[in-house]
Amino acid sequence: VELKNNLKQAWWRAMVYDRDDVEGLDAAVLTHPQVLKYSGHEDTFSDPLIDCRDCKSRWRADHVESSRCPGCGSDNLTEPRPFNLMFKTGVGPVDDDSSFAYLRPETAQQIFTNFKNVLDSTSRQLPFGIAQIGKAFRNEITPRNFIFRVREFEQMELEFFVEPGTDEAWHEKWVQIRRDWWSSQGVDDSALELLHVPAGELAHYSKATVDLMYRFPHGLEELEGIANRTDFDLGSHTKNQSDLDISAAVLPNTESNAKLAVQNQQQKLWTVPYVIE
Numbered sequence: 001v002e003l004k005n006n007l008k009q010a011w012w013r014a015m016v017y018d019r020d021d022v023e024g025l026d027a028a029v030l031t032h033p034q035v036l037k038y039s040g041h042e043d044t045f046s047d048p049l050i051d052c053r054d055c056k057s058r059w060r061a062d063h064v065e066s067s068r069c070p071g072c073g074s075d076n077l078t079e080p081r082p083f084n085l086m087f088k089t090g091v092g093p094v095d096d097d098s099s100f101a102y103l104r105p106e107t108a109q110q111i112f113t114n115f116k117n118v119l120d121s122t123s124r125q126l127p128f129g130i131a132q133i134g135k136a137f138r139n140e141i142t143p144r145n146f147i148f149r150v151r152e153f154e155q156m157e158l159e160f161f162v163e164p165g166t167d168e169a170w171h172e173k174w175v176q177i178r179r180d181w182w183s184s185q186g187v188d189d190s191a192l193e194l195l196h197v198p199a200g201e202l203a204h205y206s207k208a209t210v211d212l213m214y215r216f217p218h219g220l221e222e223l224e225g226i227a228n229r230t231d232f233d234l235g236s237h238t239k240n241q242s243d244l245d246i247s248a249a250v251l252p253n254t255e256s257n258a259k260l261a262v263q264n265q266q267q268k269l270w271t272v273p274y275v276i277e
């Protein structure tokens with residue numbers, strides 16, 4: 001607990017207090033399904049699972065090698081099936097399927113859906129960031145590996161909003177800032193490694209992702225990822241999508257009532273910012 005609190009405080013100090021261009025946020029855990037529909041989570045946030053018909057155990061497909069059950073060795077296995085990783089809970093007095101919320105699977109989405117609130121109350125200009133620390137929940141089918149795969153955990157996330165075109169430079173800059181931060185916490189820089197995620201393995205929202213890896217005694221593991229999320233997030237959650245020049249492939253959103261864009265003071269043009277996370 002003390003180690004985690006120290007880490008959170010050091011992160012908040014460096015990301016929010018020591019920077020003039022970052023606001024802090026503490027948003028809701030309960031998340032409207034529409035938010036996670038437009039974010040792509042309802043479609044993509046799942047693990048393919050395989051059941052063993054003999055010993056009734058369930059495995060992540062990427063943990064099953066050579067079509068054999070890791071538990072009993074049987075080859076009597078089901079085809080992989082997607083398993084939704086998000087927790088649901090009923091909202092309101094009647095427990096039916098029409099009124100539910102998700103427990104947020106990440107803190108990032110509330111940063112995007114609160115973008116206009118922050119903008120309206122602070123008059124920020126690009127570039128600026130919004131940081132949040134809080135609980136996130138994932139219904140992991142096989143929680144294991146110490147704290148690397150658990151159902152309830154805390155995230156520290158910064159979404160940094162930039163002008164399109166400056167995103168690649170800001171991405172590089174943030175990779176360096178984050179590496180330097182870990183060094184400043186006493187982490188041996190020679191134990192850190194940058195992993196440039198190959199194009200074929202990028203998440204659906206990402207133009208580029210660099211994982212900051214640490215050489216633990218048991219092997220190389222990710223400390224954090226720094227991603228160029230383009231205009232996917234604000235573009236997904238904004239209203240009037242067709243009036244805005246959104247470059248990412250987003251779901252058509254007719255339900256949003258917030259314009260998640262910034263207006264340039266000189267030319268009066270509206271821009272959907274790119275995001276470095």
Ligand SMILES: [Zn+2]
Nearest residue numbers: 052055069072
């Ligand atoms: Zn089995």
